[in-house]
Amino acid sequence: MRRAHDLPRLVVTASTMTTACGVGWAAQRAAVRDGRGGLRANDFEPAAGLETWIGRVDGLEGLPLDGELARYDCRNHRLARLAAEQDGFARAVRGAAARYGALRIGLFVGTSTSGILDTELATRRQGARGPWRFDSDHYRYRHSMAAPARFLRELLGVAGVSATVSTACSSSAKVFAMAQRSIAAGQCVAAVVAGVDSLALSTLHGFRALQLLSKRPCRPFGADRDGLSIGEAAGFALLEREGAGAVALIGTGESSDAFHMSSPPPGGDGAQMAIRAALAAAGLAPGDIDYVNMHGTGTPANDAAEAAGVVAVLGEAVPCSSTKGLTGHALGAAGIVEALFALDAIASGSIPGNVGDGTLDPRVPCHIERATRPHAVRRAMSNSFGFGGSNCSLVFGAA
Numbered sequence: 001m002r003r004a005h006d007l008p009r010l011v012v013t014a015s016t017m018t019t020a021c022g023v024g025w026a027a028q029r030a031a032v033r034d035g036r037g038g039l040r041a042n043d044f045e046p047a048a049g050l051e052t053w054i055g056r057v058d059g060l061e062g063l064p065l066d067g068e069l070a071r072y073d074c075r076n077h078r079l080a081r082l083a084a085e086q087d088g089f090a091r092a093v094r095g096a097a098a099r100y101g102a103l104r105i106g107l108f109v110g111t112s113t114s115g116i117l118d119t120e121l122a123t124r125r126q127g128a129r130g131p132w133r134f135d136s137d138h139y140r141y142r143h144s145m146a147a148p149a150r151f152l153r154e155l156l157g158v159a160g161v162s163a164t165v166s167t168a169c170s171s172s173a174k175v176f177a178m179a180q181r182s183i184a185a186g187q188c189v190a191a192v193v194a195g196v197d198s199l200a201l202s203t204l205h206g207f208r209a210l211q212l213l214s215k216r217p218c219r220p221f222g223a224d225r226d227g228l229s230i231g232e233a234a235g236f237a238l239l240e241r242e243g244a245g246a247v248a249l250i251g252t253g254e255s256s257d258a259f260h261m262s263s264p265p266p267g268g269d270g271a272q273m274a275i276r277a278a279l280a281a282a283g284l285a286p287g288d289i290d291y292v293n294m295h296g297t298g299t300p301a302n303d304a305a306e307a308a309g310v311v312a313v314l315g316e317a318v319p320c321s322s323t324k325g326l327t328g329h330a331l332g333a334a335g336i337v338e339a340l341f342a343l344d345a346i347a348s349g350s351i352p353g354n355v356g357d358g359t360l361d362p363r364v365p366c367h368i369e370r371a372t373r374p375h376a377v378r379r380a381m382s383n384s385f386g387f388g389g390s391n392c393s394l395v396f397g398a399a
Contacts, residue, residue, distance in 0.1 A: 231328020268309020296322020
């Protein structure tokens with residue numbers, strides 16, 4: 001049986017992401033540098049009656065898919081294509097397919113709602129005309145959990161093992177672990193990992209029903225934090241055993257605490273398990289981590305539990321921040337977006353600040369960085385903790 005620490009270190013040879021901060025890496029780095037978030041008062045027309053703030057990607061309404069990809073046309077896949085075409089990412093994947101063969105490139109995608117918005121809008125249009133029935137192609141190519149992986153296989157020209165992971169907010173963190181295991185098992189020699197989630201009625205109204213939406217921009221770890229801001233985003237990374245890249249994935253840790261459907265254990269027990277597993281897989285001691293990108297949603301219970309878990313394992317001194325004040329909570333895409341912010345801290349030699357107005361909660365024992373600052377980061381951790389206690393921690397280091 002293969003032990004966790006025998007899993008291969010994987011070089012991140014290409015990456016990109018698109019969030020409410022803008023399209024591609026340049027926009028994300030400018031937002032981190034300036035501490036300028038992409039959140040706005042809710043103007044998402046199908047749910048514009050909700051008083052909240054959102055992280056919306058501009059221009060998706062005017063980017064329909066056409067030709068062979070027209071059957072996949074929905075907001076989620078428009079966002080995925082827009083992101084994948086930035087920073088030379090799609091070109092890098094096609095280059096890998098040329099080197100290894102398309103059948104040897106794996107694809108692992110995280111999402112929480114896939115293209116459900118398209119079904120929601122179709123149902124709304126049907127209205128009083130009677131019950132609306134699913135068209136099988138509509139569900140297969142837009143709404144189903146398999147649809148993002150199917151779409152990206154065609155878009156990027158890869159043909160190896162593929163899967164969609166849907167474990168709420170940890171979805172696109174867990175794809176890194178799945179890719180690492182698949183490469184170790186010989187199922188593929190390189191892998192595309194991705195996360196994409198777009199704004200939808202069920203998430204906006206659902207989190208409102210849970211009383212978890214803030215009426216102001218979210219304030220992770222703030223003394224007066226009162227909820228999250230839903231965002232949309234897509235992120236991608238290409239993982240290879242070797243290649244030109246400044247950062248490598250060196251450890252992954254997963255846990256399932258099953259404490260409650262939507263609340264974490266107050267002491268952060270599940271977070272502790274994931275963090276310890278990631279450290280063990282990377283062969284590191286707690287003091288070896290130079291920066292932690294926190295899950296940091298801005299809800300009172302989640303921030304407090306995560307902080308307790310991080311401090312229990314890593315101590316109070318390690319610099320931490322949440323980047324959800326920049327992007328909003330991108331749900332199924334949050335894992336990869338925040339993993340990319342973490343690995344960029346290594347590449348750029350700076351720690352992103354914790355964006356959010358107000359005063360930090362003095363009861364949170366973590367060392368929260370308020371502003372972006374230069375700092376030598378050799379190893380960074382990214383935490384993603386989802387509903388139902390599905391937790392994942394990732395560790396990146398210099399390649």
